[in-house]
Amino acid sequence: MAGKERLLLTGNYAAAYAARDADVDVVSAYPITPQTTVIEKIADFIASGELNAKFVRVESEHSAMAALIGASSVGARTFTATSAHGLLYMYEVVWWASGARLPIVMGLVTRALGPPWSIWSEHADFYTMRDSGWNLFFASNAQEVYDLLLISYGVSENQEVILPSCVGWDAFEVSHTYEPVSVLGREEASRFLPPKGSFKPSLSSEEPGSLGNLAYPPEYLDIRHTMRQASDKVLGVFREAAVRYAKLTGRDYSGMYECYRCEDADTIIVGMGSIMGEAYRAVDNLRDEDMKVGALKLWVYRPFPYEELYKAVQNVDTIVTVSRSSVFGSMSPIGLDFASLIASRGLDAKIADYVAGVGGMDVYAEDFVGMVKDAHKNTGRNVWWVR
Amino acid sequence: MSHRMFPKEEYILKGHAACPGCGATLLLRHVLKALGPNTYLVIPACCTSVIAGPHPRSAFKVPVLHIAFAASAAAASGMIEALDKLGKPANVVVWAGDGGTVDIGIQALSGAAERGHNIIYICYDNEAYMNTGIQKSGSTPYKAWTTTTPTGNVSFKKDVPSIMVSHRVPIVATINPAYPNDIYEKLRKAQGIKDGLKYIHAFSPCPPGWRYDSSLTVKIARLAVETGIWVLYEVDHGKFRLTGPSKNLLDKDKRKPVKEYLKLQGRFAHLREEDIEEIQRLVDAQWESIAKLLKEQE
DSSP states (O other): OOOOEEEEEOHHHHHHHHHHHTTOSEEEEOOOTTTHHHHHHHHHHHHHTSSOOEEEEOSSHHHHHHHHHHHHHTTOOEEEEEOHHHHHHTHHHHHHHHHTTOOOEEEEEEOOOSSSOOOSOOSHHHHTTTTSSOEEEEOSSHHHHHHHHHHHHHHHTSTTTOOOEEEEEETTTTTTOOEEEEEOHHHHHHHHSOOTTOSOOSOOTTSOOEESOOOOHHHHHHHHHHHHHHHHTHHHHHHHHHHHHHHHHSOOOTTSEEEESOTTOSEEEEEOSTTHHHHHHHHHHHHHTTOOEEEEEESEEESOOHHHHHHHHTTOSEEEEEESSOOOSSOOHHHHHHHHHHHHHTOOOEEEEEEOOGGGOOOOHHHHHHHHHHHTSOOOOSEEEOO | OOOOOOOSOOSBOTTOOOOTTOHHHHHHHHHHHHHOSSEEEEEOSSHHHHHTOSTTOOSBSSOEEEOOGGGHHHHHHHHHHHHHHTTOOOEEEEEEESIIIIITTHHHHHHHHHHTOSOEEEEEEOSSBTTTTSBOOTTOOTTOOBTTBTTOOOSOOOOHHHHHHTTTOSEEEEEOTTOHHHHHHHHHHHHHOOSSOEEEEEEOOOHHHHTOOGGGHHHHHHHHHHTTSSOOEEEETTEEEEOGGGGGOSSGGGSOOHHHHHTTOGGGTTOOHHHHHHHHHHHHHHHHHHHHHHHHHO
8 A cells, every 4th residue: 555654744734745656747826824834835845846837926816816817728727825815815816816727736824814903713715606606525634635636637637527626724724733644645645636737728830729718608608618618517527536546655535525423323413624533522412312313524615415414414304504604694505405406316315514613713512512402493593503 | 320131031921810000910020030839929918819819729839828817927837937947949929018017917027026927928008908898007198188088198108118128137128110121130139149138019009099091000100209208128137228210319409299199099089288288298208218318338
């Protein structure tokens, strides 16, 4: 089994190792807390010669993504990382990257949005990308950061897909927490990754063409529909890539989520990110009380894996959805997603929708226990904010 | 001055969507002839986004990356670095309007200049947001009419070439479509310098925006130089020199009155005699600054 090298890494360093092992050509980034140690580590790799890449030290996040659009359009493998306000500042070009069908990979250290200023974790920034056409993955620990970033290249650069990917992970709980991480090294990683230069560059002076020029409504519709068709292939490509990755590493993401003690569960807690460790602990506590509860941690958020998730919830009475994002005027993002799953499959499971962990608030097993018990009392509200 | 034998190859094809008499298209035709086919264009939102023609066709025989308004210099930075990494040397050229340069794009331009990326950045300056319908930009001249300055612009045109000089980029130059030989020489020189950003600011007459007949583009472009309101110059590694006909215009008597330039354009039709005199004084003062600068450099 490859990936024997185990290092003590933070989530951010794990991301830098993934960029190193993916042998990226061009990195462009602008510093923002808590993303900074990702790009500092990459700068170290380049300075030491461990990574032969160009680092474009831009003057803003808008320019960071624009630089990758320029680089990716001529065939380079690219990487950036950002967080919160950085993502929102680059937001215009985030959509440009997906619309232009460029296989850019980005790390997003999820952080609450101001005002008031907060550097702590929340997923509101991540959810703003929901409809952008990017593939969206979420890691709940440093190992998953490394693995999902490498798998992202396998998905994004697949000729059937050619869409950008973003992996999110929590500020501080993951970004700055040291954990043992198995890394492949470049040679092993190259056995998994698509060969460098295997995707056809959009632009070349040998075959002059144009990327992104004006499209009248029928052509615009056609281009967007083609993008939708590519997006529809992502889950299949992800599964195939994850199976190959599992053969190489023993770490299997092909299920697109991890379901803990779900087998006979009538109630499932659903969420993503670092708080899910406490959700698992809550499951153990509730099982001790003879409650049939499981917890489901999403790795793949977009495209939303309806079919795969249906398998997990088809026999469940209650789904406790937990989004780490302040939300106004509707159910939470994960609540809405599962409501759409239930409605579209004609299931009659009840959804109890919660917002928790806003602005970096810790979420403990007791909180999840409370949510599950609360969910079984139907109070008729749509969404609860926890603490 | 004889017209240089430009390469016969055309890189702007028939069927492009420019207005008749478009100064920008005339400029780009000569720019691409000077640079040749191994040239990647990066174009933010501007008239040329439309001139290039609709998908799936392109009116340009070079690769084009269309990009968001504020993003062109950064996209070009990433592109040149990628081409360098991939071992594919080429010209990477930003072709942006004045709004995309002096206003919304100036941050990215400043960043690319400071980083010293090997790109040619050309601002074709038609002195307002023309593609959206003639709104005032930071490059609109004093007193000019636009749809958002209906009684005349009260602020002064932003001097972005000087801002670029202060970034210590290797080349800052101005060009004008009435002087293709000057365009050719400046672009070929810029192409040969690899250790930094080359900034070219182009005078770009606009018949619908400036309210003049489309047959007058070259005449107006020439008058801009002859009256001294547009100066042809180059700053090569910090050293300023006048080029082309501007070389002979230090003496005020050699310059035509600015009125000859202004009176042909509807955007200046509302000017009173004292407005024209004020603009003349501003132009004369600019030339005095140039004379002083040249003296200091000696």
